[in-house]
Amino acid sequence: MKTTLRIIAFLFFGVFTLQVYAHHAFTAEFDRNAPINITGKVVKVEWINPHAWVHVEVEDESGKTVWMVEGGTPNTLIRNGITKKTLVPGTTIIVRGYQSKGKLCLPRCIANGRDVTFPDGSKVFMGSSGTGAPRDGADPREPNRE
Amino acid sequence: MRKLGFFLILFFISLEGYTKKTEENSEIHDLMAYLLDPAAEAIWNSAGYVITEEGEFNLEPTDQEGWDKVKHGAKVISESSHLLSMPNRAVDNVQWVTFSMALKEMGERALQAAEKKDSEELFKVGADLYQVCVACHQIYWVKEE
Numbered sequence: 001m002k003t004t005l006r007i008i009a010f011l012f013f014g015v016f017t018l019q020v021y022a023h024h025a026f027t028a029e030f031d032r033n034a035p036i037n038i039t040g041k042v043v044k045v046e047w048i049n050p051h052a053w054v055h056v057e058v059e060d061e062s063g064k065t066v067w068m069v070e071g072g073t074p075n076t077l078i079r080n081g082i083t084k085k086t087l088v089p090g091t092t093i094i095v096r097g098y099q100s101k102g103k104l105c106l107p108r109c110i111a112n113g114r115d116v117t118f119p120d121g122s123k124v125f126m127g128s129s130g131t132g133a134p135r136d137g138a139d140p141r142e143p144n145r146e
Numbered sequence: 147m148r149k150l151g152f153f154l155i156l157f158f159i160s161l162e163g164y165t166k167k168t169e170e171n172s173e174i175h176d177l178m179a180y181l182l183d184p185a186a187e188a189i190w191n192s193a194g195y196v197i198t199e200e201g202e203f204n205l206e207p208t209d210q211e212g213w214d215k216v217k218h219g220a221k222v223i224s225e226s227s228h229l230l231s232m233p234n235r236a237v238d239n240v241q242w243v244t245f246s247m248a249l250k251e252m253g254e255r256a257l258q259a260a261e262k263k264d265s266e267e268l269f270k271v272g273a274d275l276y277q278v279c280v281a282c283h284q285i286y287w288v289k290e291e
Binding site: 048 | 189190191193194195197198199269272273275276279
């Protein structure tokens with residue numbers, strides 16, 4: 001009987017968990033299988049709810065590309081130590097995150113940011129918790145399950 | 147083994163019911179998509195800052211028309227709490243209604259901020275509003291198109 005209950009519990013929680021995560025905002029917009037590292041200069045920061053946006057200009061042999069990187073709420077960023085004084089235009093940063101599902105940068109390159117590394121080497125979580133983003137260890141408050 | 151088969155049948159019947167119920171909740175989906183989302187956007191897009199190398203730009207409304215749009219969004223959010231709590235829409239009478247009433251409070255706070263033209267307070271309300279949205283969506287989720 002115990003085994004039967006375990007199987008039922010597994011099916012219920014397994015299926016319902018999948019349902020919740022399958023429809024989450026992160027998976028609707030971003031590809032968890034397309035991690036990306038963006039190194040470039042901050043050109044614009046939008047401190048708006050519900051997500052702050054950091055525009056990063058990447059320069060390579062093909063020219064300049066601006067990536068729009070979605071962060072957590074402004075309050076979340078501030079709590080993590082990312083403020084208007086630390087994230088200023090002109091700063092070179094490295095953002096680790098995930099590309100949008102449309103990877104062709106049309107009409108623009110968009111990514112979901114997980115953490116940001118500043119010129120002094122400090123790395124700070126810049127994403128959102130509990131939004132369906134991969135539990136990749138970027139969020140120090142979230143247990144790493146993957 | 148027979149018991150296992152019986153429970154599996156029960157499971158798939160309940161799963162089918164769950165899926166049907168989710169699909170039938172298009173009323174909630176529409177309420178979110180056509181009322182709450184645009185109303186929340188009106189609040190979120192009217193408070194905050196954009197910083198570029200040229201300087202800092204405040205997103206607060208610059209005229210009465212802009213503040214009136216915020217008031218409209220605020221009122222839609224507070225009144226939507228009642229629409230969400232209608233007996234045929236409320237998924238339960240405890241958490242669902244609690245979250246709905248939290249929306250009412252958010253709407254009322256946003257309205258007060260807009261009446262005072264207090265963009266700092268509106269920014270705070272916008273952050274709190276999002277927390278209510280996330281907390282509710284983590285428990286209840288309406289199927290997307």
